Amino acid sequence: MSLLTIGTAAFDDIETPFGRAERAIGGAAVYISWAASYFTRDVRMVSIVGEDFPQTELRELNQRGVDTAGVEVVPGRKSFYWAGKYQHDMNVRDTLATDLNVLADFDPELPDVYRNSDYVMLGNLTPDVQMGIISQMEPRPRLIAMDTMNFWMDNALDKLLDTLKHIDILIINDEEARQLSGEYSLVKAAHKIHKMGPEFLVIKKGEHGALLFNSEDIFIAPALPLAEVFDPTGAGDTFAGGFMGYLTKTRDTSFENMKRAMIYGSAMASFCVEKFSLERLKELTQEEIYDRVQKFRALTYFDGIEQVL
Amino acid sequence: MSLLTIGTAAFDDIETPFGRAERAIGGAAVYISWAASYFTRDVRMVSIVGEDFPQTELRELNQRGVDTAGVEVVPGRKSFYWAGKYQHDMNVRDTLATDLNVLADFDPELPDVYRNSDYVMLGNLTPDVQMGIISQMEPRPRLIAMDTMNFWMDNALDKLLDTLKHIDILIINDEEARQLSGEYSLVKAAHKIHKMGPEFLVIKKGEHGALLFNSEDIFIAPALPLAEVFDPTGAGDTFAGGFMGYLTKTRDTSFENMKRAMIYGSAMASFCVEKFSLERLKELTQEEIYDRVQKFRALTYFDGIEQVL
Secondary structure (H helix, E strand, O other), X not given: OOEEEEOOOEEEEEEEOOXXXXXXXXXXXXXXXXXXXXXXXXXXXXEEEXXXXXXXXXXXXXXXXXXXXXXXXXXXXXXXXXXXXXXXXXXXXXXXXXXXXXXXXXXXXXXXXXXXXXXXXEOOOOHHHHHHHHHXXXXXXXXXXXXXXXXXXXXXXHHHHHHHOOOOEEEEXXXXXXXXXXXXXXXXXXXXXXXXXXXXXXXXXXXXXEEEEOOOOEEEEOOOOOOOOOOOOOHHHHHHHHHHHXXXXXXXXXXXXXXXXXXXXXXXXXXXXXXXXXXXXXXXXXXXXXXXXXXHHHHHOOOOXXXXX | OOEEEEOOOEEEEEEEOOEEEEEEEEOHHHHHHHHHOOOOOOEEEEEEEEOOOOHHHHHHHHHXXXXXXXEEEEOOOOOEEEEEEEOOOOOOEEEEEEEOHHHHHOOOOOOHHHOOOOEEEEOOOOHHHHHHHHHXXXXXXXXXXXXOOHHHHHHOHHHHHHHHOOOOEEEEEHHHXXXXXXXXXXXXXXXXXXXXXXXXXXXXXXXXXXXXXXXXXXXXXXXXXXXXXXXXXXXXXXXXXHHHHHHHHHOOOOHHHHHHHHHHHHHHHHHHOOOOOOHHHHOOOHHHHHHHHHHHHHHHOOOOOOOOO
C-alpha cells in the first residue's frame, strides 16, 4: 500500500525554553514522511523547495523509501521559512516570521505514478492546493486525511468547506476545531464537523492527548507525560505521519484500527518533541517505537472493573 | 471499612454560561460525602454550619449512611458562603465572594467513634485544621488523602509542607501542582511532591482528565467528553469522594486498585457537572454509575497492538 503526502518543506528558526535551533529542516511534508517511513517503504512526497534546500535531506528520505520525485526544486529561489518561539506552556507558540518564498507559487502537478496512491495525507496548505491534489487522484484513494489551520478559516473558508466535502479524516487541534465549528464543546464541534463532510475527526490537544471521533464513538489517546519537551515543532505532523503510516501498513480503516493508529501516531509524536527538529525522528529503531507503544498502553490500561457497588 | 471526611458545608451562588443557581447547597464535605455514599454506608462527616443550613440536607445524608455527628451547628451564625462565575472554559473560574462566617472559628474535635476510621479524606481547608484531624486519629488510618489549594501555598506554606509529611495521597489540580513544586512539567512536579511526603499524587486536569503518580508509574484517567458541562462546582470533591469511596469499599490501596478508583472517581465527577449543585449526585442509581464506568473503559481501551513494523 502507498501513502501520498503533500505539505511544506522548510527552514525553521525555533526558540524554546531549552534552547534554539537556526535554519533547522522542517515542514509538514518532511515530518509526515519521516514518521510514515517507519511503517511503509512506499511514501510519495509532494512539496516545493528553493535551491537552498540541502539535497542530502532529500537523499536521506529516499533511503527511507520516500519517493521525492514530487518535490519541485526551484532554481534561484528560497525555501519556505518559519520562525517561532514557545513559552513554558508548549501548547502556545508565537510566530515571529513567515516567508512564503517558493510556497507562494506552489501549484503542484502530480507525477503519474503518484496518482493511484492508496492513502493520502494532505498537510496544512491553502485549501486550493489540497483540493488540486484530490482532483488529480485516480482512482479515488481509500482514505484521504487532511490538516488545516485557523488562517484558512479566516481567509479561505468557502474553499476550505468545499474541500472538506471530499475528505475522510480531518486532523486538527482543539482551538481549530472550536473555530471551525463555532462550538466550545469538542463533542458539539465534532458533531458539526461531521456534517461538513469528514466521517472521522481527530482533535489534537498537545500534552493532553488526542481525540478520535466518528459520528457515534469517541476514543481518547493519552499523551506521554514527559519531564521535558524540548521542541514541539512538527509534533502534529509527526502524529499524522505515524497515524497514516500505520493505516497504510495495516490496510484497515475501521474505527477499531484507527484507535491503534492514534496510539502509534501519539508514540511517534512523543519522540519528536524529545530533541530539536528532526533529530530524534531520524535515529529511531523499531524496538524503541514498539516499547513506546507499550508504554502508551500502560498509561490508560486497567482491568478488573467489576460491579462493586 | 469506614471513611472519615472533613471539609466545608456551604451555600454557593453559581453562574455558568448555562444559567445560575442561588444559595445552592455545596461545600467539599457535602460533595465528598454524597459521592462516597454510593460506595460505603460508613461515611463520617466533619464540618461546621450556621443555623441557616437546612437540617433536611443533613437528614438526607444520614439516610445515605453518612454520620453527621461531626457536623457542628453554630446557633446565631451563618454558614460558609461562596459565589463564583465560570467562563466558557470551565477550567477557569472567578471567585466573586467568599464569606467565611462560621468557618473562621472551625477547630473540630472528633467524636470518639470517628477516631478509628480506616480511610480519611481531608477536603480543602487550612492545613492547621487538616493536621488537627490527623493528630486525633488513633490508630493511624490505612490511608490519608488530602486536597489543598493555592491560597494555603501563598499564606501557610510551612504548615502545609508539615502536613504533607503525614499523608499518603495528595489530590490537587494541575495549576496547584505547578505552584507547589515550582515545576511546569507535571512529571517533574510529581517527583518533587513525592519528596515532600505523599507516596501517591493525583493531578486533576478538568476536561483533560486526571493523572495518578507513584514514584515509578503514571496512570491517566480520561474525562468523559461532554456536549454540555452545566456546572463544574464540586466536580473535584466528587472525584475525591468517588475515589476514596471506591478504595474504602474494596479495601485495597495498591496502585492497580487506585487506577480503578481513578475511573470511579472520574465517573462520579462526570455526573456532577451534568446539573447544577448536588442535583445529579442525589438521583444516581448504581446501574447508571456502572454504565458510566463502562463508558470510561471504552474511551481508552484498545487491543491488538501487535508488532507491525
